[in-house]
Amino acid sequence: MNEIRVTLPQPSVSYPIKIQKGLLEHVGKEVSEMTTSRRVAVITDKNVDLHYGDQVKRKLTDEGFVVSMIVLEPGEQTKTFSVMSTVYSQLIEAGLTRSDVIVALGGGVVGDIAGFAAASYLRGVSFVQIPTSLLAQVDSSVGGKVGVDLPEGKNLVGAFYHPDKVLIDPLVLDTLTDHYFADGMAEVIKYGCIQDSSFFMKLAELKTRQAVMTEIESIVSRCCEIKRKLVQQDEKDKGMRMLLNFGHTLGHAIEAFYHYESITHGHAVAIGMATLTEISERQGLTEAGTTKELRRVLKTHQLPAELADLTDYDAILPYVKNDKKQLKNKLHVVLLEKMGNAVIHQTDGDFFESLTLGGQKP
Numbered sequence: 001m002n003e004i005r006v007t008l009p010q011p012s013v014s015y016p017i018k019i020q021k022g023l024l025e026h027v028g029k030e031v032s033e034m035t036t037s038r039r040v041a042v043i044t045d046k047n048v049d050l051h052y053g054d055q056v057k058r059k060l061t062d063e064g065f066v067v068s069m070i071v072l073e074p075g076e077q078t079k080t081f082s083v084m085s086t087v088y089s090q091l092i093e094a095g096l097t098r099s100d101v102i103v104a105l106g107g108g109v110v111g112d113i114a115g116f117a118a119a120s121y122l123r124g125v126s127f128v129q130i131p132t133s134l135l136a137q138v139d140s141s142v143g144g145k146v147g148v149d150l151p152e153g154k155n156l157v158g159a160f161y162h163p164d165k166v167l168i169d170p171l172v173l174d175t176l177t178d179h180y181f182a183d184g185m186a187e188v189i190k191y192g193c194i195q196d197s198s199f200f201m202k203l204a205e206l207k208t209r210q211a212v213m214t215e216i217e218s219i220v221s222r223c224c225e226i227k228r229k230l231v232q233q234d235e236k237d238k239g240m241r242m243l244l245n246f247g248h249t250l251g252h253a254i255e256a257f258y259h260y261e262s263i264t265h266g267h268a269v270a271i272g273m274a275t276l277t278e279i280s281e282r283q284g285l286t287e288a289g290t291t292k293e294l295r296r297v298l299k300t301h302q303l304p305a306e307l308a309d310l311t312d313y314d315a316i317l318p319y320v321k322n323d324k325k326q327l328k329n330k331l332h333v334v335l336l337e338k339m340g341n342a343v344i345h346q347t348d349g350d351f352f353e354s355l356t357l358g359g360q361k362p
């Protein structure tokens with residue numbers, strides 16, 4: 001088993017991320033170790049429940065837990081206050097007290113909503129993240145960002161509230177479609193781009209999903225290790241943690257433009273990383289040849305490097321300029337000086353101006 005410990009001084013928080021194939025079999029013992037309570041609520045979605053709900057419930061019941069399953073509709077549309085309020089009601093109905101535990105079993109949406117429930121229900125209860133998508137295993141389950149969306153935008157209400165444990169079983173990735181496996185690979189590739197060129201080179205060598213799965217424990221561990229380091233340096237996302245947003249300014253704009261429907265997060269981030277690197281390379285801010293390398297690795301992992309219809313860039317630019325992290329026309333973009341070395345570059349919305357070339361490739 002690989003174990004990584006996240007340690008934050010203020011307020012004192014320290015929790016393990018455990019990564020092991022087959023770890024789901026030990027979930028009962030893992031939760032049992034962290035509490036004397038014997039009541040737990042598992043928050044999941046219908047798809048994940050179908051695959052892993054019974055197994056998790058059985059393992060917890062075997063350890064003497066009374067388990068309540070709260071099963072949500074899958075998808076981003078679940079991350080709302082109206083769903084939150086039904087979750088609170090179900091937690092009350094289940095008799096969950098402050099000393100009990102919430103388990104988040106699912107991808108990023110489940111982790112965010114269950115984490116926010118844990119942060120706010122009875123002013124805070126313990127919780128365990130069991131991420132089941134690659135994206136959640138390498139990113140959203142670690143670092144304590146939890147919350148819900150508003151009609152005005154994604155993740156506009158939330159908290160930094162850390163789990164007591166993150167339990168990662170890479171075998172659960174077997175039930176992901178190729179599309180969602182690739183979606184998570186975009187975030188995996190991002191870690192290589194921002195902090196570790198040899199990790200990036202390794203990803204270039206692993207040509208298929210099967211090849212990635214043979215090394216999956218060390219791949220997920222490397223991503224979590226990089227994230228741990230950045231979160232420890234800058235928990236509240238005001239400095240170095242922003243490096244994790246490489247490709248995301250444009251990626252979020254693309255997701256919003258397509259109404260969070262036709263392009264999923266990882267695919268939008270892949271396009272964002274490649275397009276931004278092309279712009280910064282052309283401006284002499286990135287080492288020559290970096291975009292080509294990045295595009296090649298994205299392609300290897302079934303990810304796009306540009307929009308299917310380049311003329312859409314014209315309409316996407318206003319969404320970039322509306323980015324919530326843009327203040328007084330100052331925009332912080334994360335760009336690569338070279339592969340494995342990201343920096344925060346202060347610029348303005350005009351940085352992306354070359355996107356509006358009437359569909360010419362930027």
Ligand code: GLY
Pocket residue numbers: 139140142143145237241244245
């Ligand atoms: N997903 C980026 C972060 O946790 O900061």
